Amino acid sequence: MKGSIIINKELCKECHLCIYACPRGCISPTREYNSRGYHPVCQNKNNECTGCTLCAVMCPEVAIEVYRE
Amino acid sequence: MSKKVFSRPRSLKEAVFHYCPGCGHSIAHRLVAEVIDELDIRSRVIGIPPAGCAVLAYNYFDVDMIEAQHGRGPATATGIKRARPDSIVFSYQGDGDLAAIGIAESLHAANRGENITVIFINNACYGMTGGQMAPTTMLQQRTTTTPSGRNNILDGYPVKVSEIFSRLPGVTYLERVTVNSPAGVNKTKKAIKKAFRCQIDGLGFSLIEILSPCPTNWKLSPVDSCKWIDDVMSKEFPLGVFKDNTGAGKKTGEAAP
Numbered sequence: 001m002k003g004s005i006i007i008n009k010e011l012c013k014e015c016h017l018c019i020y021a022c023p024r025g026c027i028s029p030t031r032e033y034n035s036r037g038y039h040p041v042c043q044n045k046n047n048e049c050t051g052c053t054l055c056a057v058m059c060p061e062v063a064i065e066v067y068r069e
Numbered sequence: 070m071s072k073k074v075f076s077r078p079r080s081l082k083e084a085v086f087h088y089c090p091g092c093g094h095s096i097a098h099r100l101v102a103e104v105i106d107e108l109d110i111r112s113r114v115i116g117i118p119p120a121g122c123a124v125l126a127y128n129y130f131d132v133d134m135i136e137a138q139h140g141r142g143p144a145t146a147t148g149i150k151r152a153r154p155d156s157i158v159f160s161y162q163g164d165g166d167l168a169a170i171g172i173a174e175s176l177h178a179a180n181r182g183e184n185i186t187v188i189f190i191n192n193a194c195y196g197m198t199g200g201q202m203a204p205t206t207m208l209q210q211r212t213t214t215t216p217s218g219r220n221n222i223l224d225g226y227p228v229k230v231s232e233i234f235s236r237l238p239g240v241t242y243l244e245r246v247t248v249n250s251p252a253g254v255n256k257t258k259k260a261i262k263k264a265f266r267c268q269i270d271g272l273g274f275s276l277i278e279i280l281s282p283c284p285t286n287w288k289l290s291p292v293d294s295c296k297w298i299d300d301v302m303s304k305e306f307p308l309g310v311f312k313d314n315t316g317a318g319k320k321t322g323e324a325a326p
Contacts, residue, residue, distance in 0.1 A: 004071065015091035015284075015291040021251050038090070054251040056075040060095035061086060066075035 003051020003068045005043055011063035012040035018055035018064060024048045027055060078102040080111050082131050091291025093281025094123050096248045097190060100258045101159070102130060104265055114157045115149055117142045121163035122196040140171020143178030146185040157268055159186040165195045168204040168228045175234075179274050182239030186264045187276040189230060192283035193302060200286030204228040207305045212286070227305065231278045235311035241273035243312040247280035247303060249295035267315050280306055 005026075012034065018041060019027050026049045030042050040063075043049070051068035077083075080102035086095045105111050111132055118126035120139035127134035137145040142160035150158045167175045167189050178185065194212050195201040201214040207227050209218040219227075231245045242264055246257040257279055264275035280302055282294035289297055 003074075011085060013090035017091055017291055017295070020292045020295070036085075051074060053075045057251045057254050058096075060088065060090075060092055060099075062077045062081065062095075062099055064075070065073065065077075067071040068074050069071050 003049045003066060004047065005049060005051075005055065005067070006065045007041060007043060008063040008065075009034050009040035009042075010036075011061045012038060013061055014038040014040065015060060016041065017058045017060065021054045021058040023052070023054065024050070078106045080105040080114075080131050082129055084128050086129065087125060088122065089283075089285045091282055091284045091294060092122070093192065093248045093279065093283070094190060096254060097161075097188060097257070097279055097281065098123075098126065098129050100248075100254065100261055101161070101188060103258060104262045105132060107262065108265055108269070110157050110265070110269070113155065114159065115153075117145050117149075117158070117160040119160075119162040119166035121166050123161055123163060123190070124197070126161055140166050140169070141174050142166065142171065143183065143185065143187060144174040146187075147178055147181070147183045150183060150185050154184075157186075157265065159188060159265070159268075161188045162190070163196065164189070164191045164193070164203045164205040164230075168230050172204075172228075176237070179234050179276065180237045180239045182241070182273045184268055184271055184273055185275075186268050187274075188261065188264075189276055189278045190281045191230070191278055191306065192281045192286075193227075194283060194286045196283050196286055200283075205230070205306075207302070229306065231276070231306075231311045234276055239274055240276065240312055241314045241317075242267045242275040243278075244310045245278040245280065245306060245308050247298055247308060249280070249282060249298040263315070270315075272315055272317075278306075280308070 056064040114132040116134045146158045146160045202212045244260045247253045267275045284291045284294040
């Protein structure tokens with residue numbers, strides 16, 4: 001089962017709890033800025049996301065939406 | 070066609086949280102909103118934000134909210150619940166609010182067995198005012214007012230709210246949980262749901278103590294704060310169910326056990 005996530009970069013506050021929560025290492029930090037001066041995280045290109053929702057469960061800002069095929 | 074399996078709960082407004090990165094308040098807010106959605110009680114819920122970091126909680130919850138005086142959340146909740154018994158009342162409080170200035174109101178609301186739910190966020194310091202020592206600060210923990218660590222001769226011992234409240238006969242459901250890992254978050258959601266369910270069934274006072282990371286005042290990164298809860302804080306404040314009388318049935322006028 002494949003999944004995908006959509007990260008709302010404007011809400012991200014760079015706490016990196018999603019990176020710590022993801023069992024497959026699908027999320028990485030970036031160097032770009034959002035309008036409030038944080039470096040939002042992004043989903044990796046070689047995506048092994050299963051849609052387990054652990055990143056979204058952990059995200060304090062409710063910035064992650066999870067989809068499953 | 071992909072199916073959406075996780076998104077923002079309806080009871081949470083679109084506003085951006087003012088909390089620091091990695092703060093446990095935001096997770097607790099979302100869990101309360103999810104539980105309100107799942108129990109479908111949004112039109113009946115009245116929330117009471119505290120004084121403290123979560124003072125602006127009414128900007129985030131899309132339910133009726135009434136701000137209480139500092140520490141008087143359970144007293145205000147008592148009044149609302151008695152005036153409108155069909156409403157679902159929850160008081161959201163921090164450790165400075167519940168365990169310091171509001172300990173009398175909280176303790177007596179619990180002792181009376183008021184049919185309300187209290188969400189208690191324990192982060193072992195005063196978050197909003199700059200990380201001073203709170204009643205729940207652990208021995209040897211450094212804060213801005215105990216720079217060499219809390220000393221039991223000068224400052225006394227940490228107040229263990231769940232242990233104290235579990236001795237009161239009026240309390241029906243009491244659990245200590247944490248939001249430092251996905252498993253912990255899911256467990257916290259279950260506990261909050263059970264507490265609300267306890268109130269809906271009219272069983273009495275329920276309190277959920279949440280050990281919550283405060284990376285800014287602990288001077289740790291968010292990920293290290295989560296590890297610190299596992300390594301240090303949950304040793305001093307052991308997790309688990311302290312009291313569960315929800316199976317005992319509804320309390321009647323004089324038959325309180």
